[in-house]
Amino acid sequence: MTEAIEDVLTQVGPRLKRLRAEHGLTLTGLAEATGISTSTLSRLESGQRRPTLELLLPIAQAYQVPLQELVGAPEVGDPRIRPTPRRLNGMTVLPLTRQPGPLQAFKMIIPHRGGTPEPQTHEGYEWLYVLSGRLRLVLADRDLVLKAGEAAEFDTRLPHWFGSADEQPVEVLSLFGRQGERMHVRARPKSRT
Structure with a gap:
């Protein structure tokens, strides 16, 4: 075998x-x-x-x-991921990675929740990219609003909370590393001439 x-x-x-x-x-x-x-x-x-x-x-x-x-056998010949939406704390979460591992990708649709944010902490590192809508991110003592096309990354050991910044839902891509791996978008290094 x-x-x-x-x-x-x-x-x-x-x-x-x-x-x-x-x-x-x-x-x-x-x-x-x-x-x-x-x-x-x-x-x-x-x-x-x-x-x-x-x-x-x-x-x-x-x-x-x-x-x-x-x-959990890998699909042969078809690389497309067919996510199954899940409801989690009022959000719709679509896992975009098939296999369990240190880094996981998700698309989240977060409705307006209202109320007072209740920041949480846990092990890991998160990267968020706003696809549409406006995301409110409470991170330690900062209260930020991100628009479509903006991104944030942070250590999840800091008290944090995120949700819709207004009455409309917000769509977000999330990369999450349980052990605190940092996600980076790297540009090609400048060539030395």
């Missing part, structure tokens, strides 16, 4: 566990929905049992997701 296939198979268990948590199911609930024993499901999630089609197909059907989402 090739190393690439082995890598894909080792990621199936964590994906299954994450999907079960996202759907709010217990192992017992998933066992009832699929007809697969709880011990087999537990061993699949922990990597002690190799995934097979006979096991993955009923799980994919229970979660109503394509089999490729369970396996």
Whole structure:
């Protein structure tokens, strides 16, 4: 078996566990929905049992997701990403990266939320680019408004909050690095003559 296939198979268990948590199911609930024993499901999630089609197909059907989402195998021949929108804290979030990793890209549509911003902190580094609308960014003691075409980058350990600056929704591209990697747009260096 090739190393690439082995890598894909080792990621199936964590994906299954994450999907079960996202759907709010217990192992017992998933066992009832699929007809697969709880011990087999537990061993699949922990990597002690190799995934097979006979096991993955009923799980994919229970979660109503394509089999490729369970396996995480790269699509062959078609590089297009078909994001599945998710609702998160009133925002519509479209993941633009397929594979889990240190850097993740998202498109976010943020409606006007009103109220007082409540800045949060967490590990990571974020880069935001405003596609349309106006983004209000509260960063530590600064309160900024960014227009379409403007970008900001910041360490997420600083207290921060962002949302629509007015009554209209704002569309934003976000690059987020969990371990604090910095995202840069680099220009070609000047040639030395």
